[in-house]
Amino acid sequence: MEILSHDILIIGGGLAGLRAAIEAKRSGRDVAILSKVHPLRSHSVAAQGGINAALGNASTPAKDTWENHAFDTIKGSDYLADQDAVEAMCREAMERVIEMEHWGTLFSRTEDGKIAQRPFGGAGFPRACYAADRTGHNLLHTLYEQVVGLRIPVYEEWYALSLVIQEGRCVGALCLHFFEGRIVPFRAKAIILATGGYGRIYLRSTNAVINTGSGSFLAYQAGIALEDMEFIQFHPTSLYGTNILITEGARGEGGYLINARGERFMERYAPHLMELGPRDIVARGTQTEIDQGRGFEGGYVHLDLRHLGREKIMERLPGIRQITVDFAGVDPILESIPIQPAQHYSMGGIPTNADGETELPGLFAAGECACVSVHGANRLGGNSLLETLVFGERAGRKAAEQAGKEKKIPEEMIFRERLGAFQSRLDGIFGRKGEEPSFLIRDEMKAMMTSRVGIFREESGLLAARGKIQELKKRFLKTGLKQKGLAFNNELVQHWELEGMLHLAEAIVEGALARKESRGSHFRADYPKRDDEHWLRHTLAFKTEEGVRLDYKKVSITSYPPKERTY
């Protein structure tokens, strides 16, 4: 049996994975990255608007500080973020961003040649450093270039299928070489999951098609509870039709949201910050306009950039213009952009401390798949790119340190056993006749999640969602596969990913049902107020034979006591 060994195996080639790899490599470890797509095809490449750091480069009367950044983040999180983690992130933000600039990221510039910063929702200062409206592309290419320079090996187009755990320690993973159809055990002293979000559980999502959350499911399956799964961010402005993101930067540059009556409707919802209110509030405002009949037919409103003028649009938002022209036939210089809210970000995920450690020794997580938690109930725009770099770096460093100490090498036996067990599970799936194809289940799940577990939630809808998930899980067990063999077997991979998505969806629904309050992105129409007395706590969802078991844990509060959140 073939076994591949590395000190540290990083699963995921997005920003968090690459940043972790660089750090671990610089600490002298043998590191490898494994990713289901070439790293440059990772979802991170699509990020548009910017990355937050209190550089204080914009000309404002007072100078921005990391403490301001921390406060905005905590308030934006509706006080559910762990404040010690937020402070660490905001303190290290400047160093991480400057480092990216030194590695080659081509940030836009101020008049005096510094990194330019634009206003973003819920932020008291122009704090989002940007590279036009292709910040993710610029950052990801820069990190990949560094990975190439450091000669870190990448297993491209491999899937991590299962974690190998021995005596309470993660010692490796079983991974599938998609083209060759081989499942190979990887032995590692530390594994870092950097597998991104799970937006594709929803029908309407700004996420890449590949964002299925399989990494979070790996951890969940291994017995790790998932944290705060009910907190799903909906972005107010996705392009009507394809739901491709139109960055918050478009409003940061001065864009207006206009309903079918021609009103700047944000006046009703965030009279001071208007279009630059935090995402949850702008998304609810937008959806309310649509629901109450003040949208356009089909269910959308307008994002109007025309008053910014050709020059500003071409300079600051060229990627947005390309997207609207390519995908909606709309030139924002001349016409308004039709937009509607869509799922955008997964605040919840694998619980970690500020060094990326999970409760399972040997297993780390960083980036969107992790829940540190720095976003709490609502992430501020520009903070998740930052999270990938800060906690990618921290996880990489800590994993390297621990791998240096770990002397025990697990025996081949355990890998042989796990591989055998996995293989027989697969044989079971291949042996089923199959009553229906699994994509029907996938499509029903997505539509249900968007309609019942979306921006507005209430008990009856959530109960219906619970029932639907149970039905889908049962039907899933009766699906079969037509494609045989492991090589290029899309059907198998999608089947396996769907199983994970159903479980993640279940955790989202159960968390949302239990949480009888409204906080950040989680809005219960039947409990419209925040309830700190009962719900200022993180949800933990455990996977059991009977379904989800919920538990809760304390929020870490340092210097910002919860206050009412007005904008």
Added chain:
Amino acid sequence: MKPNLLTLRIQRFNKEKDPSGWIEPFEVEVRKGMNLLEALLRIQDEQDRGLAFRYSCRGAVCGSCAMRVNGKDVLACRTHVEDLLEKPALIEPLPLFPVTRDLIVDMSAFFDRYRKMEPYLQAKPISPQVEYPMEEEKRKEIDPYINCILCGICFGTCPAFEKDSEFLGPAMLAKAYRFLVDPRDRRNEEILRAVNHQQGVWGCKTVFNCVKVCPKQVPPTYAIVKMRNRVLWYRIRHLISPSQPFGRFFS
């Protein structure tokens, strides 16, 4: 009325099934605003679970889904099916690269060239606390070349490969130029040396095919012409002042 049907004739390849490949027709019902990637995903769901192609972002930013459609190399997610309804559309993998399965090609030759260019900033020293100062004008000069998503489309239309299959290719020369003009990078002669040969800037036929087909409006030919000029300029400088250390590489 009959629903709008799209017919795709897809070039298939599966070494085990039929090493010479075959063309298979599929029909998909067209929805308003549908793009080719969505059509392929529908086919994969409903008609042929084995159909292989790459995708990720579905927004023309990740560079996964490049393929040849009616003889033109495009990103599937950026191609509207409304434009393909007239006659059955022929869908093939990108040319030049060896086919792995169906529409998936092996891009290792592409990324080998990429690595050969040492495509990472080799920065001049600076304090870790501050960014390099850069004029916005300078950024704008580099920006068009940064936008490359490494999709491989420019390779297929480039006639330079007919003469020399080892040609570095438009994307890589654009990448070289991106570092050459970046004021933060300390390399200058190394980069020029790496492209100053027939498989580099001198292999280009300056027919601008790559500029025309690039889905991200990257203009590699301009980069190539500018690098040629720089090389010539160095040669002239060397003639005037042969003691210039750089000159000897071009004499």
